[in-house]
Amino acid sequence: MQKIRSGTLAALLLGSILSPAIAQAASASDTAIREAALKDDVAWDITEGLTTEVGPRPAGTPLEAHARDWSVAKLKTLGFSNVRAEPYSMPVWLRVRDEVSIVAPFPQKLVVAALGNSGSTPEAGIEGEIVYFPTIADLQAAPDASVKGKIVFVSHDMVAAQDGSGYGYYGAARRQGPSIAARKGAIGILVKSIGTDHHRIAHTGVQMWADGVTPIPAVALSVPDAEQLARVAARGKPVRVHLTAVSKTLKDQPSGNVIAEIPGSDPKAGVIVAACHLDSWDQGTGAIDDASGCGIVAAAALQVAKAGTPRRTIRVLFAGAEEVGGDGGRAYFAAHGKEAHALVMESDFGADKVWRVDFTLPAGQEALGGRIGAALAPLGIVPSRDKAHGGSDIGPLVEAGVPVIDLQQDGTRYFDIHHTPDDTLDKIDPAQLRQNVAAWAVTLNLAANAPETLGVN
Amino acid sequence: MQKIRSGTLAALLLGSILSPAIAQAASASDTAIREAALKDDVAWDITEGLTTEVGPRPAGTPLEAHARDWSVAKLKTLGFSNVRAEPYSMPVWLRVRDEVSIVAPFPQKLVVAALGNSGSTPEAGIEGEIVYFPTIADLQAAPDASVKGKIVFVSHDMVAAQDGSGYGYYGAARRQGPSIAARKGAIGILVKSIGTDHHRIAHTGVQMWADGVTPIPAVALSVPDAEQLARVAARGKPVRVHLTAVSKTLKDQPSGNVIAEIPGSDPKAGVIVAACHLDSWDQGTGAIDDASGCGIVAAAALQVAKAGTPRRTIRVLFAGAEEVGGDGGRAYFAAHGKEAHALVMESDFGADKVWRVDFTLPAGQEALGGRIGAALAPLGIVPSRDKAHGGSDIGPLVEAGVPVIDLQQDGTRYFDIHHTPDDTLDKIDPAQLRQNVAAWAVTLNLAANAPETLGVN
Numbered sequence: 038m039q040k041i042r043s044g045t046l047a048a049l050l051l052g053s054i055l056s057p058a059i060a061q062a063a064s065a066s067d068t069a070i071r072e073a074a075l076k077d078d079v080a081w082d083i084t085e086g087l088t089t090e091v092g093p094r095p096a097g098t099p100l101e102a103h104a105r106d107w108s109v110a111k112l113k114t115l116g117f118s119n120v121r122a123e124p125y126s127m128p129v130w131l132r133v134r135d136e137v138s139i140v141a142p143f144p145q146k147l148v149v150a151a152l153g154n155s156g157s158t159p160e161a162g163i164e165g166e167i168v169y170f171p172t173i174a175d176l177q178a179a180p181d182a183s184v185k186g187k188i189v190f191v192s193h194d195m196v197a198a199q200d201g202s203g204y205g206y207y208g209a210a211r212r213q214g215p216s217i218a219a220r221k222g223a224i225g226i227l228v229k230s231i232g233t234d235h236h237r238i239a240h241t242g243v244q245m246w247a248d249g250v251t252p253i254p255a256v257a258l259s260v261p262d263a264e265q266l267a268r269v270a271a272r273g274k275p276v277r278v279h280l281t282a283v284s285k286t287l288k289d290q291p292s293g294n295v296i297a298e299i300p301g302s303d304p305k306a307g308v309i310v311a312a313c314h315l316d317s318w319d320q321g322t323g324a325i326d327d328a329s330g331c332g333i334v335a336a337a338a339l340q341v342a343k344a345g346t347p348r349r350t351i352r353v354l355f356a357g358a359e360e361v362g363g364d365g366g367r368a369y370f371a372a373h374g375k376e377a378h379a380l381v382m383e384s385d386f387g388a389d390k391v392w393r394v395d396f397t398l399p400a401g402q403e404a405l406g407g408r409i410g411a412a413l414a415p416l417g418i419v420p421s422r423d424k425a426h427g428g429s430d431i432g433p434l435v436e437a438g439v440p441v442i443d444l445q446q447d448g449t450r451y452f453d454i455h456h457t458p459d460d461t462l463d464k465i466d467p468a469q470l471r472q473n474v475a476a477w478a479v480t481l482n483l484a485a486n487a488p489e490t491l492g493v494n
Numbered sequence: 495m496q497k498i499r500s501g502t503l504a505a506l507l508l509g510s511i512l513s514p515a516i517a518q519a520a521s522a523s524d525t526a527i528r529e530a531a532l533k534d535d536v537a538w539d540i541t542e543g544l545t546t547e548v549g550p551r552p553a554g555t556p557l558e559a560h561a562r563d564w565s566v567a568k569l570k571t572l573g574f575s576n577v578r579a580e581p582y583s584m585p586v587w588l589r590v591r592d593e594v595s596i597v598a599p600f601p602q603k604l605v606v607a608a609l610g611n612s613g614s615t616p617e618a619g620i621e622g623e624i625v626y627f628p629t630i631a632d633l634q635a636a637p638d639a640s641v642k643g644k645i646v647f648v649s650h651d652m653v654a655a656q657d658g659s660g661y662g663y664y665g666a667a668r669r670q671g672p673s674i675a676a677r678k679g680a681i682g683i684l685v686k687s688i689g690t691d692h693h694r695i696a697h698t699g700v701q702m703w704a705d706g707v708t709p710i711p712a713v714a715l716s717v718p719d720a721e722q723l724a725r726v727a728a729r730g731k732p733v734r735v736h737l738t739a740v741s742k743t744l745k746d747q748p749s750g751n752v753i754a755e756i757p758g759s760d761p762k763a764g765v766i767v768a769a770c771h772l773d774s775w776d777q778g779t780g781a782i783d784d785a786s787g788c789g790i791v792a793a794a795a796l797q798v799a800k801a802g803t804p805r806r807t808i809r810v811l812f813a814g815a816e817e818v819g820g821d822g823g824r825a826y827f828a829a830h831g832k833e834a835h836a837l838v839m840e841s842d843f844g845a846d847k848v849w850r851v852d853f854t855l856p857a858g859q860e861a862l863g864g865r866i867g868a869a870l871a872p873l874g875i876v877p878s879r880d881k882a883h884g885g886s887d888i889g890p891l892v893e894a895g896v897p898v899i900d901l902q903q904d905g906t907r908y909f910d911i912h913h914t915p916d917d918t919l920d921k922i923d924p925a926q927l928r929q930n931v932a933a934w935a936v937t938l939n940l941a942a943n944a945p946e947t948l949g950v951n
Contacts, residue, residue: 265779
């Protein structure tokens with residue numbers, strides 16, 4: 038719970054529980070912006086265009102560069118000011134070929150995808166015996182001798198949740214599992230996909246090797262394949278697996294952010310950053326992660342501009358290289374961190390409807406949260422008592438103390454699709470996408486025109 | 495509508511509409527068998543075992559042979575009599591490697607699977623310009639000159655239906671599309687998967703070349719990839735595709751049926767065949783198609799046996815090579831077609847609940863349909879006015895005039911999964927599987943003990 042706004046929020050919450058009529062009424066201009074945004078076509082246009090004309094956009098590759106060019110051209114066409122790419126360079130891990138088969142006792146292929154920064158096997162792959170751990174805690178507790186020379190298989194029991202909260206907890210199997218297994222002497226690791234679907238598509242994702250650990254091949258199994266391997270292991274016979282995960286790593290590859298602005302009338306009031314990320318994993322076309330986020334923030338900024346010049350500049354940030362560790366967010370902060378930032382927001386959780394709004398506002402400025410809550414209520418969005426945290430593209434700004442608002446999207450099906458080949462345009466519901474644009478437009482408009490002092494300026 | 499039983503059925507239908515109480519009551523033994531079958535574990539045991547311990551079971555391959563050995567051992571253990579494999583040989587088409595990419599204007603990979611009997615490309619693949627037809631009728635109507643030297647892309651608009659009826663109509667794109675395209679001079683064909691899902695998994699399936707047609711490479715695109723290619727084509731620029739579909743064809747490979755019996759007390763009353771198929775496509779583990787069918791028919795036969803020796807022998811047929819053209823069904827007919835067959839039934843539509851029962855019974859024997867309908871009603875199953883047709887494993891017997899009963903399963907999600915990598919055990923709902931066993935056990939019991947003369951004996 039966030040103390041700085043507890044009074045206002047408690048009143049709002051009580052209001053909505055005891056009598057909705059007590060809640061603050063939205064203004065006529067909020068209503069007009071909301072209604073216009075609910076007819077928006079720009080968010081779809083950007084999402085459809087990026088996923089169709091560019092497709093997959095892995096960080097630091099020519100495909101991501103193509104996406105920057107595409108975005109700069111599109112944002113200029115849409116009427117943004119100060120549109121530019123801001124380059125930086127970074128190391129790049131590239132998937133070459135992933136194949137896993139059970140060799141014994143029941144030979145069959147398994148569907149896999151190497152995790153980011155996986156160690157590479159030789160072209161011919163490696164073979165080893167499986168040691169199965171139902172949870173990462175079981176792996177952590179295992180004596181090194183039981184793991185040494187073997188291929189670890191670690192599972193988990195993630196289930197879908199509206200707020201996506203299972204990802205942090207269960208995602209440890211992917212994020213920490215490989216380093217733990219490598220430290221104990223494993224020759225490779227298979228991780229049950231951090232996903233909530235039952236399709237033969239593996240969820241990739243980044244993992245960082247702990248200090249001093251020598252990388253081993255680390256791959257995700259699709260959920261059905263992980264269940265299959267657990268059934269095979271449950272037969273009690275030694276299970277041997279052949280694992281090929283060939284990858285390569287390149288130094289100093291070009292990546293970059295794309296920035297575009299709706300200039301405000303009061304340069305001293307600080308900039309509002311509306312962020313998404315332009316890169317995607319390689320398996321899908323990055324529709325929910327995160328072309329739709331870029332569509333939403335750009336479309337919402339334009340809806341605000343259509344209503345008149347805002348007090349504050351709205352700066353749209355299409356960040357690069359979010360998936361592989363947030364290089365774009367850090368590069369933005371290095372270049373712009375000392376500018377006055379009034380507020381930051383990020384859209385990076387798909388395109389299903391916004392259902393909740395969280396605030397981290399300066400002490401004394403809770404009234405803005407009240408006005409935003411009232412304007413969002415007709416969209417089916419409720420204020421929460423949780424703090425807003427933002428996402429990794431704005432992480433360094435949030436850490437530096439810039440106020441942040443989170444428009445929380447429904448994540449019930451997000452981890453069915455996340456980081457898989459299934460992240461394609463058909464997963465975007467145009468009606469829910471428009472609801473996102475409306476929620477963002479209303480919020481950006483109120484924040485950009487707020488008379489309160491915001492941010493660290 | 496089937497005239498031979500219209501009187502009985504009309505009465506039943508009217509009964510169920512006007513007053514359910516008029517419907518014939520199920521007997522105590524029907525109730526006992528149904529309740530016991532609703533606790534069945536055998537169907538799951540067979541489905542889990544075949545999909546886990548054997549996995550994919552392509553016709554005419556060592557994997558299908560392994561499935562026969564596995565089944566013979568399992569059916570003997572379960573107490574069946576006269577358990578044996580009946581071999582035959584057949585030509586076999588084998589997938590080696592399938593890859594398709596858009597080369598221009600928007601380079602990206604597409605998810606595909608070659609169709610059965612596809613022509614093979616060279617190892618390096620082929621490249622060509624796409625010519626797009628929204629429906630097979632558009633392809634059929636196109637002048638040869640518009641197709642010659644190009645790669646045809648044919649789509650369709652199949653939607654899910656409870657009775658699966660879209661498969662016959664829309665499946666023409668897969669079944670006839672390749673021959674039509676080849677006749678018009680196409681160098682390859684991409685067919686939108688005959689499926690109702692939105693996952694990056696392509697639906698393979700057999701297609702037979704029309705007489706005199708030279709095979710061309712023929713592949714299915716996943717539904718999202720077909721939609722993507724249609725969007726790309728809609729931009730109006732020439733679309734070039736690189737297509738690799740390497741395959742090989744082998745002559746005279748060993749396949750076979752597996753047969754097991756519950757012997758009846760009256761050899762003159764004719765045999766009842768309860769069929770499924772043991773082979774599967776190569777991409778999944780053939781859970782809904784058709785390990786579950788084999789689980790259902792074997793489990794149901796055992797439930798009947800537990801209740802006492804039936805009048806008629808129940809012969810379980812795990813047919814080989816259904817997916818590639820029905821070689822197993824034809825081999826069974828060649829070996830056994832002259833024996834007296836009282837009735838045939840087949841389970842080959844997944845494991846979701848039975849919701850309807852269709853009959854094709856001899857004139858004058860409609861009362862059996864009435865008794866079966868009454869016994870099935872507590873399971874939520876209604877008699878229809880449609881004729882029963884059976885499936886391809888029993889096709890030759892049905893054509894020869896053997897009576898047939900179809901326990902129609904809910905196919906709403908069947909074509910999300912059919913012939914894809916997603917056909918795995920997690921798609922089987924144990925509760926619905928047991929409802930199938932109960933429906934089959936009640937039906938087999940009433941038919942096996944029916945005093946009526948059935949079949950062609």
